[in-house]
Amino acid sequence: xxxxxxxxxxxxxxxxxxxxxxxxxxxxxxxxxxxxxxxxxxxxxxxxxxxxxxxxxxxxxxxxxxxxxxxxxxxxxxxxxxxxxxxxxxxxxxxxxxxxxxxxxxxxxxxxxx
Numbered sequence: 067x068x069x070x071x072x073x074x075x076x077x078x079x080x081x082x083x084x085x086x087x088x089x090x091x092x093x094x095x096x097x098x099x100x101x102x103x104x105x106x107x108x109x110x111x112x113x114x115x116x117x118x119x120x121x122x123x124x125x126x127x128x129x130x131x132x133x134x135x136x137x138x139x140x141x142x143x144x145x146x147x148x149x150x151x152x153x154x155x156x157x158x159x160x161x162x163x164x165x166x167x168x169x170x171x172x173x174x175x176x177x178x179x180x
Contacts, residue, residue, distance in 0.1 A: 067094065070105050073165050077135045079128075105167075118171045125151045125159045125175045137163060153177060 068089040074080040080096040080103075087094045093106045101120050122128055129151050133139065142148035147162045154160055160174040 067091065067105070067107050069166050070094075071096075074105070077132055077137055078163065078171070079131075105169075118169070120171055120173050121175065122173055123175055125161060125173055128173055129161045132163065147172075 071089050071094060074096050080098045082094060083097040084095040093104060095104050103118055139149050141164055146152050147160055151159050151161045157176055158174045159177045160172055163171045
């Protein structure tokens with residue numbers, strides 16, 4: 067839990083939103099702009115990683131900021147969306163971040179497809 071909280075708060079700009087949560091809590095609530103998520107240690111042996119979609123207007127700036135804070139883009143070397151923002155054919159500019167527990171965060175904004 068401590069490593070997950072450190073990753074989300076120090077690298078990805080999330081904040082702990084529940085005053086009673088601590089790094090020793092089995093469940094922690096986190097917020098980022100218009101997104102809230104909950105991380106837990108309760109069922110980690112039985113759960114697969116999940117994907118969280120986070121809309122932002124600053125895809126490139128966020129990726130640069132996270133990378134300067136130590137975001138490891140080598141964790142998924144064969145994935146272009148883990149290496150930097152990519153314009154997808156479905157009209158989104160996206161990059162992905164995978165945390166140490168295998169959960170994927172998809173940061174995206176809509177762009178004009180021509």
